């Protein structure tokens with residue numbers, strides 16, 4: 306068996322900053338409510354005409370990751386693209402990245418696991434490297450939420466939370482142990498508790514158009530926030546513990562925990578539960594909101610750029626979200 310390692314990272318967020326104050330101009334919300342309940346102060350939204358799409362942002366992050374990995378783009382053996390907001394219904398955004406970057410005819414695969422999408426993609430990359438099938442895998446998490454949110458008071462419970470952005474890593478074959486283990490779970494019982502139902506094969510576009518119902522909110526994301534919150538704190542804790550136990554490690558040995566940026570209160574709950582200091586947990590939800598599949602690779606890249614991750618560190622990534630799906634990855638940096 307080979308070992309796998311993250312050998313390069315990059316991130317990209319659109320330039321357009323949308324503050325809580327900006328949102329309070331278009332819906333009944335306030336800076337105080339958003340900050341107190343979520344920790345978010347601002348997020349980035351794609352602007353019409355700025356050229357960004359889910360794949361385009363993924364390309365911008367990937368170019369940095371590939372350069373930092375020190376590989377040629379033609380050495381990419383597999384593209385894994387995690388997103389819930391692909392450029393098109395089909396094909397996936399992975400092949401769009403391949404086209405835009407003029408990458409070789411390697412396979413490109415989209416991963417549909419929402420907030421846990423990056424962990425699922427990282428785990429998939431890890432398996433392909435460890436078995437020896439591939440040497441360099443480009444793993445992207447990217448979201449364009451802003452175009453598909455209900456930006457009225459009706460949608461405020463969801464729309465104030467999400468932001469746009471992308472992160473990417475290159476996972477490479479390595480001599481030394483990098484990714485120690487990954488842990489994936491899902492529970493479809495809760496599939497509709499955080500979901501976007503229409504348009505879909507349950508609600509084809511002609512049916513929606515024919516109904517022409519301005520009150521139809523099925524094409525906006527819908528979230529049972531409190532239920533998601535309650536499950537998140539339990540599952541985050543479980544899946545981090547599962548990873549530590551499998552590697553005979555204890556919480557105090559974590560050098561950097563990077564939780565999916567869903568809500569600052571969730572991160573703080575986990576931090577307290579594991580007795581971690583502020584230096585052991587990285588949060589940037591204040592600046593970007595919840596960028597779903599983009600959130601972990603964006604946070605990982607920022608933490609690394611700020612010098613908060615050093616060689617030999619134990620880095621723990623963890624996520625929970627729609628599906629419900631959840632997962633963790635333990636990495637010796």
Ligand code: UT7
Nearest residue numbers: 334335338342420461462465530531533534537567568626
């Ligand atoms: O990344 C995927 C996983 N997602 C998550 O982990 C999200 C988990 N859930 C959460 O983070 C929280 O549940 C939210 C931040 C979404 C909501 O916070 P909450 O403390 O659970 O609020 P709530 O939904 O119970 O709403 C409380 C009140 C309601 O008013 P009433 O019924 O008490 O009068 C809402 O209508 O706050 C109201 N409200 C708002 N007020 C101002 C909901 N959204 C807003 C808003 N601005 N944006």
